[in-house]
Amino acid sequence: MQLLKTILSDTLHLLYPHICTGCGSDLLDEDNLLCLRCITDLPSTQFAKHANNPIEKIFWGRIPIVAAHSEFYFAKESLIQHLVHQLKYKGNQEIGIYLGALMGKSLLDSNRFRMIDYLVPLPLYPDKERKRGFNQAAVICNGMSHIMNVPVLTGNITRDRFTETQTKKHRRERWENVADSFIVTDKAQLQGKNVLLVDDVITTGATFEACGQAMLDAAEIKLHIAALAVATR
Ligand SMILES: [Zn+2]
Numbered sequence: 001m002q003l004l005k006t007i008l009s010d011t012l013h014l015l016y017p018h019i020c021t022g023c024g025s026d027l028l029d030e031d032n033l034l035c036l037r038c039i040t041d042l043p044s045t046q047f048a049k050h051a052n053n054p055i056e057k058i059f060w061g062r063i064p065i066v067a068a069h070s071e072f073y074f075a076k077e078s079l080i081q082h083l084v085h086q087l088k089y090k091g092n093q094e095i096g097i098y099l100g101a102l103m104g105k106s107l108l109d110s111n112r113f114r115m116i117d118y119l120v121p122l123p124l125y126p127d128k129e130r131k132r133g134f135n136q137a138a139v140i141c142n143g144m145s146h147i148m149n150v151p152v153l154t155g156n157i158t159r160d161r162f163t164e165t166q167t168k169k170h171r172r173e174r175w176e177n178v179a180d181s182f183i184v185t186d187k188a189q190l191q192g193k194n195v196l197l198v199d200d201v202i203t204t205g206a207t208f209e210a211c212g213q214a215m216l217d218a219a220e221i222k223l224h225i226a227a228l229a230v231a232t233r
Contacts, residue, residue: 074229100143
C-alpha cells in the first residue's frame, strides 16, 4: 500500500510537478508552497512585538491606533514582490493564505494583538474586486483567521470613489490625495470591538487612514493595523 502510494505520488509529481511558488525549485515538501531556501529568504520585520515600530509611526498624529504591524519588507524585484504579484495578478490565492498564516503566527506570538474580535480586510472598489474575482486582503485574512481563530468580517465596510458633487465638497481632502470614501453599514456590529484592519502592502498609509477613520467615526473601536509588506520609499 505504501509502495503504491509512493509510486502514485512520484507519478503525480511527474505529471503535475509540485514546485516552489518563490523560485520554481522542486525541492520542497508536498504540503508546502515554498522551499526551505525561500522560506529562509523571506524578509521578516519582527515588528509585531515592538511598540512604536515603524508602521505605528506612520500613523502618529493621523489616527489613533492601538498597534500596527507589517510582516515583511517589500522591495522591488524581491521574492516578496513576486509572491504578492502571484496573489494579486495571477490569482494564486493559495500563496495569500500561506503568507496570511505566517503573519497570523507572528501576531499570535506577540501579546499586542491578542484581543482581536474581527479581522477586517481593507475593501477594494467593487468594480476592481469583480474584475479580479477576489479581494487579496480578504484572502490574507482567511490565512490569518485559521491561525488566530478570529473571524473575518466582510461586507460591513464598503469603498466608493467620490461622486462629482462629493469631490467638490471634499476638494481639500482630494488635494491631500484622499479620494476614497469608506462606508460602514452596520455600526453596532463594530461598537466596542478590537478590530484588525488588514491589507497586502502599506506605503504612505493613506488608504488605511481613510478606512480606519471611517470606522472610528462610525463606532467606538480599538483600531489595529496589519499589512503583509511595507514598501519603504
Ligand atoms: Zn524556493
